Amino acid sequence: MRTMPSIFECTAKNLIKELSKNGELIPVDSLKSSTHFSPYYLVRRKNKSSWFGRPQYVWLNLTLKDILDPSSPEPEVMENGPFHFNDEVDGQVSGSVEVTASVQGKISRQTSVSNRTDLEVKTLIVPLHTWDCLVQERTLKKPEPSIIRELRERNEDVYVVTEAVKTQKEAVLKSSRKREGFGKFTIPGALCFQGQGQGQVNTVKTVTVPEGSIFAFQVAKLIIWSHWTVLLFPDKKQKTFSYESNCPGFFPRFPQKEVTEFEKLQAEVRKEQRPLIMLDKKLRQCLLQDLLELLQSEEGLVHLQDMLDESLFSGVPPQKAEGVMGKMLSNLQDQSGQLVEELAEAFLYLLGALNALSEMQYEIMIQLLNTKEKILPEEIDLVTEILKKNFNETNEVTFSLPSELLSFAKDKREESTLIYVLLEECGLEISGDKSQFTWNPDALQSLCALYGSLGMLQALSKGC
DSSP, X not given: OOOSSOHHHHHXXXXXXXXXXXXXXXXXXXXXXXXXXXTTEEEEEOSOOOSSSOOOEEEEEEEGGGGEESOOSOXXXXXXXXXXXXXXXXXXXXXXEEEOSSSEEEEEEEEEEEXXXXXXXXXXXXXXXXXXXXXXXXXXXXXXXXXXXXXXXXTOOOEEEEEEEEESSOEEEEEEEEEEEEXXXXXXXXXXXXXXXXXXXXXXXXEEEOTTOEEEEEEEXXXXXXXXXXXXXXXXXXXXXXXXXXXXXXXXXXXXXXOOHHHHHHHHHHHHHHHHHTSOHHHHHHHHHHHHHHTTOHHHHHHHHHHHHHHHHHOOOOOOOOHHHHHHHHHTBOTTSOBOHHHHHHHHHHHHHHHTSOHXXXXXXHHHHTSTTOSOXXXXXXXXXXXXXXXTOOSOEEEEOOHHHHHHHHHSHHHHHHXXXXXXXXXXXXXXXXXXXXXXXXXXXXXXXXXXXXXXXXXXXXXO
């Protein structure tokens, strides 16, 4: 069964809430990657920026030392801590699924999730004065490493790790899950078999994290021209290898119609939906079925993300895979085996949105996809109205929604219960009659991820 995000990533996300109130730290997404983000390591961005989630990075198998002369001494790192982190989470979600294919009836299930964490960590930070000294005293190596040359030709940005959160001791992460299901069903046929049943599945997962593993990190953009420097404060316009204004073919931008931040999010989701909407209905159904199967597997989804990202970055067709992974990849490739770029990027966007959801929200999303109606337009309209009203609101405020937006919830009680749980999991407070909401500014990123997930899944399940 699915545990996404992984125990490791879930712990990393909870940890940075305590150590990084302003959200500057980036969680490491897997134990496998936990040795790749020490200070001075060089990385590239793995995915496009979006309104939800955080950018992911991939180690370039280089450190700052590999591109600078002289190669010694080692630059200093300042240590803070240790910090002791203890976290226990218990939650429960219930829902029903209508089965309407060859089996008719209704099946209900309840999922209980429990996570327990006990960590001792320290932070490693490159002092500000160290960057000044390095820039003044160290020059770029010549010739430059081949991977830097390739990134220059692609005009890809390069980043250097400036801070990391590392474990002081070995730690054990534990996650348990209990699923219970029961229901009545009818199988049509000559004798029209009828029955009912119930079942229970318990899953316990334990991960041992070695001492020295990195849970979170921070980066700064490298600028590499004839000289080099580090941008400690983000600047999207400035590229590693060139200024936007100095690029060939640069033209001044004419004034455009001003749009709100929420309209930018809408435009982003619509752009990513388009390749899915344009697919043949049968192909969409195949992709959705394969995706539903992969949603039950943490490793399968992570592997799919890595394969899509690596193939899009390198231009080399993805390696052959067996089973559902192989079927899905074949549906994202053209006859030559190359990924269909727009389609593969749309899937990466969808997976990024799902990965930004909480574990409880992810479970509910699977239940909604297994209902007869899949993702309802009214569900997206509800999230849309909440975001439109509050996108730029920085204080807690109470608000209500038009009654017509809430009417569908009264007609579909089970699905509406799941939608309200999704909203509460984002951080919204909902009154007893489910008509009054309290906005929490910290809920914005989660709501953007929910909006993106619902929109992309509806495009895949229903098309136009």
